[in-house]
Amino acid sequence: MAYTRQQWLTLIVFAIADFCSAVCVSLQAPFYPMMAESKGATPTQYGFVFGIFELTVFIVSPIYGNYLYKIGPKFMFNAGIFTTASTCILFGFLDRINDCNAFIGLSFAIRIVEAMGNSGFLTASFSIIAKEFPENVGATFACLETCFGLGMIVGPTLGGALFELGGYTLPFVSLGCLLLAAASLTYCILPSYTNESKGGEEEKSGSMLQLIKIPAIALAAYAIMASSISIGFLQATLEPHLRPLQMSPFQLGLMFVLNGATYGLFAPVWGFLCDKLINPRIVVIFGAFVVITSFTLIGPAPFLPIPTTLPVCIVALVLHGTGFGAELVATFTSAHRDAVLNGFPDDIQTYGLVSGMWTSTFALGAFIGPSAAGALFDLVGFSWATVFVTVLHLLVAVFFILNMCCTARRRPSTGIYTKIHHSLAQTDPEKAGLITGTDDKTPLIRSISDSSYFSATSDSSEEYYVY
Structure with missing residues (x-):
């Protein structure tokens, strides 16, 4: 399947955003523990600074998923990247704080907000993938995951190199600004998405x-x-x-x-x-x-x-x-x-x-x-x-x-889901790959709306999936 210009642009900006986001999320691993210990923090304390990130994502992701269609995928995507970038930059100024409790407390606060931004960015991006690439969801998701994985590898390496070059603040500020640039790019290129439903009425999901x-x-x-x-x-x-x-x-x-x-x-x-x-x-x-x-x-x-x-x-x-x-x-x-x-x-x-x-x-x-x-x-x-x-x-x-x-x-299984329109079911059931097996050999088709089976010759205008 050939991608449209809009799909290629979406794929490119997503790849850049995924890579830069992963770099910002992972870059502190080589040197934050050393900085925390210099402030008097214990391994247990700064260990939870890392753990709280995943716990926050676990809590807020279902909430984002429930309200994505109201907030808007593009807004959530860009707000998530902007939040992640901003908190990454803020994290770079923690070395100015000498009090251990204040250092750990602010580390927790910034990391929680960063996780909220990253969760919104990921939830929206996965949804936009499914919207823009309905026939290639798996391949597109996998390609972007490759970019994210590369970012997770590059982050600690590049962060360590920048730390040696300019100290604690440089890696966070420089890479955070890079992610802000990526956020600007996605804001300009990504289209707005609305919750489309039949007849212009909102369908409850x-x-x-x-x-x-x-x-x-x-x-x-x-x-x-x-x-x-x-x-x-x-x-x-x-x-x-x-x-x-x-x-x-x-x-x-x-x-x-x-x-x-x-x-x-x-x-x-x-x-x-x-x-x-x-x-x-x-x-x-x-x-x-x-x-x-x-x-x-x-x-x-x-x-x-x-x-x-x-x-x-x-x-x-x-x-x-x-x-x-x-x-x-x-x-x-x-x-x-x-x-x-x-x-x-x-x-x-x-x-x-x-x-x-x-x-x-x-x-x-x-x-x-x-x-x-x-x-x-x-x-x-x-x-x-x-x-x-x-x-x-x-x-x-x-x-x-x-x-x-x-x-x-x-039900019989072909192993692959195929989206077909009812008109094809009526004109050429065999080409549509419909399920047969009733007494009169009338082709049957599985409805999206309630997962039941219907005759392909019934009066309907819906689309269906065959599995």
Whole structure:
């Protein structure tokens, strides 16, 4: 499918904004702890400064998703970027504060506001993706996630270099201003989006609670959370696990880049497969088993006689990036489709709800992952602690397999969702790929509005999805 000029412009400005936002969110990791300790803060105190970011995203993302269609995707997107950039700049002046309590308190406050801005930016961007690229949601999402992942890698590296060049304030001010420039670009290029519905009447989309009550979407939310728990687990415990290998700081830094780089490399592949070739649920199941293999090797699992060696750890991290990406991209793709198939209107309000759910559950896992990892590492050691992540992903695979089996009993499945108009159903049912099987072989079609089946020859003007 050839993109229009507007789609290409949207894709480019999104890529720039995603990259710059990720750089600003992640740049403080190498030197903020050192600055906090110089003010008298403990690791527990400044550790929560990092953790509060994900907790805030978890809380506010569903709220943004519920009200996206009222606030407006473009306004939320630009306000989110502007807030993230402004708070990044403010964070660079914390070194002027000498009182420990004031330093930590302001760190918390700025980080919370930054998380609110970042959450609004992500929720709106995911919704606009679904609106602008309805036939290539997975591939587009995956490409932008690659840009975001590159930003998360570049952020600490570039931040550390700027810190050495000009001290604590320089990286925050310079990179915050870069994000402000990106915000200006998106403000000028992005069109305004409205909640379109038939007959000019606003169609009520439902609530986040109604969305999560759909079994397929509840499973997707669990898979998203399990995936983010796995990456948070490694961020918190990989360094002490690798310490006996006596690696240099540079080598250790490369180990942390491995799974993120692999995720960025393969994410567009998973997006293309989910959009065009494979049922996203199959991709989720595959990803879950790959993550299970990864954590079995990197532990290594207490029941396997495998020594902890550098080659084994490298293979395990590459596998984790591959499986992690498969789960995240496929769940994002399938959640939008499942919402529409289960009665939610195909509009910006539904996109906002699903995007808010995705962002929120990912943030919850990112908050739980490091917290649980640290406690389990102290309690049972790294090898047994990895069993926790393995079990989580084993449940992902089992639940999705059961869901596919139950769905297959209710209707035939081609593995791909196809949007068709009723006129095609009437003129050429076979070309439309409609479901057949009634006594008189009349083609049947699944309605968006209430997920029931209707005769293709019935009098209607709606669009439908066949799965």
